[in-house]
Amino acid sequence: MHLSQLKSGGVIVRENETARLLPGIETIFALAEEAIGKGAKLADLIPQGGESVDLEALAAQGKLDVPVRHPEPARMYLCGTGLTHLGSASTRNAMHAQTEEHVSDSMKMFRMGLEGGKPAPGEIGVQPEWFYKGPGTEAVAPGDALTSPGFALDGGEEPEIAGFYLNGADGVPCRIGFTLANEFSDHVTERINYLFLAHSKLRPASFGPELLIGELPAHIEGRSRIVRGGEVIFDEPFLSGEENMSHTIANLEHHHFKYAPFRRPGDLHVHMFGTATLSFAAGIKPQQGDIFEISSPAFGLALRNPLAVAPDEGPATVRTL
Template structure:
């Protein structure tokens, strides 16, 4: 089952469900968040709630995406109550680029492990614990709240002060916190965990700055568990031509951590278990155009696709004009 959110022909919010290759509108729903919160108190979860709802005529979701009417597949009525976060160095091969950057900066002499490689090795050795055990915690970062999310098909803004505007093709887990303060997973989506890799390369301690950027995820929410093997394509399109393309891998068969271990080390903090909140958690990648020497330009289009997740995630990048910050006292 896949779910989408979109604007109908009158500009009103709507929800669609895809089952058996056909997408139909859920006539009694306008928000996946509302469906999810209802499912937290229903035996059978999301499928049970959806089964009680009347469905409308078939919906052409590809046309919705092309017309710019697709919304992110989860949001919150108050965007400040959506947390966008992620983990790094979680995929087999993901340490190579980071390690090379740090050695190029002279952070460690040749032959000595960088902190990134140490963290990656920790994941290899302890990121997939046995049942009932706790694994090693991963690298973790904060991206922002619901205000940073660009809808599928819409531009991802890059601030004027950024040194780079690079894609990161990832899988994002989608969660709500139920009335008991417990995380409840809806499913997974494609994600573009957009970052500034040049800023990160200046010094590893700038990683936190490099992650404070917009992102996009969707267009479809795949309800259920994550497939063990995910193999998609990430590409950059410039002036109608593909200038870079590469496969990306995800799923636990291609990771140094289990999804359960990554989830535990995020939700172990009470801060992230506040009733009614939404969480979008990015699980990392080993594939970057930046690693191949690509420097993106304004109006380049990022495209991330994987057939198990439905429609591709496409977003142009737009460099913003400088926005003066005026700090005034209240005294």
Template sequence: MLLSQYAREDGSAQIVARDGTEAYQVDTELSLYGLAMDCIEKGQSLRDRITALGLRGAVDMEALYAAGRLLPPVTHPDPAHLHLTGTGLTHLGSAATRSEMHKKNTGDETDSMKMFRMGVEGGKPADDTAGAQPEWFYKGNGSVVAAPGGTLKSPEFAEDSGEEPEIAGIYLIAPDGTPVRLGWALANEFSDHIMERRNYLYLAHSKLRPASFGPELLIGDLPEHVEGTSRVRRGDEVIFEKPFVSGEANMSHTFANLEHHHFKYDLFRQPGDLHVHMFGTATLSFASGIQTQDGDVFEIEAAPFGLPLRNPLSFKPLGKPEQRVTVRSL
């Protein structure tokens, strides 16, 4: 089942469900966040609850997309309690690209390659013990989430604005502090790769950018092997198109291991918080020499996730010195 949300005329969220090609309104006034919290408290699954609620009028998802009315599949009433995070160097094809970005003049093995090897050797433990710790990064909170079809706005001090096609896990923290996975979604983990390449210690800066996920949330199990396509459109032309793969069959870590190393921190198990955790990629247009421009459109699609994730880019190349932020004393 795929779940999504669109904005009603009054701005509130309407949940949409589909199991095939047709999409229908779920017969509830609750947002997906509200419905999920209620399911957790009542011990129900989302699928069972939606089946019990029933469906009403059919929905033209493409028309809503074109009208700019699609919302992220789930949002938090307080954006400060939605956490955008991710892990890198998790996919079997990711090491070469990252290692090239971070290579040393001496030819020594890069820190990226070392971390990748740690994942290959220990990211899929055979028992319930914790495996190798992955690379981890913070992107921001709900204030920087772009809706499907919404603009990814790159800051004026950015040196690059590049897509990263990924799968994200969407989690809600139960009242007792237990992380509960709502489902999976496509995500664009938007980054500044030139800044990252300048010095690997700038990775944290390079990730503090907007992100987008959706439009639809896949509930239930994720296939072991996922195939998708990442594109960059410039006007009527596709200037980049490349397949990507994900799912545990193509990864050096299990999802359970990546989830453990995020939620092992008490900070990320605060009741009611929402988490969008992105699991990495091996496919970047930047690695193929693409320099994005203002107005380019990113498009990420994979069959299990329904509609593609599309976002235009707003990127103003550096033309003046970075303006210093002034702090005043109270």
């Protein structure tokens, strides 16, 4: 089952090839709140009936939103983990040189995940790399532009899977579902020094168009493409799911939600699980107007976003009170 959110209000459910507008439901966020309050599964609250819709046409018209938003954007956290996929270390090491005598911190972190990222049930594994991208204001709808700030040195895609979580009144995180994500980053800034990773991640990200309800498949195949002027300039497969990862989803979830501030009742968290496929590693430099396209059959419609570049605003101004 897949759910999609209309920008104008309204939720669409797609089961197999049939999509319909759910009667009486305005947002997936409200549906998740109801499920938490009733102690029910999300799928059990999906009503019957509703008019049929053309989901692909709605996406092409830019009418679909990020599947879940918080009504207070400051209470929506965009975060993620890196070096979690089996090919991710080689990609990262293309940015941070290493020799036989000096193993990069990226490789050390990756090896830690290989050795301890998949603990037995009930046990706690090694913690992953972690990053913060911003509040809900930085969540970009499918079809809308991913805007690179004027001071950025690069604006590149990262094809990932993201989980959406709403904390219950008791502080227990409740997973709503999974979506495709473009974890947009500045890889040139990151390459200067690994300690600039935090800076490179403070960028918008896009999610959707469809939210997968239930468990994440163990093996996910997808493609990441960049289209420039109607021509495909980058087209590579990506793999995700636990079979292709050095961490379990449960281990990544634990090491995020073990922090008490991230279990505040009513907050919404979007957590990105990493990737091993980057056009940056292939020498591609995205340009304004390029279209990023991330797709996977497990998630229905592709996630597409054009790249925009904001003007450089110069030095930040601070006003003394």
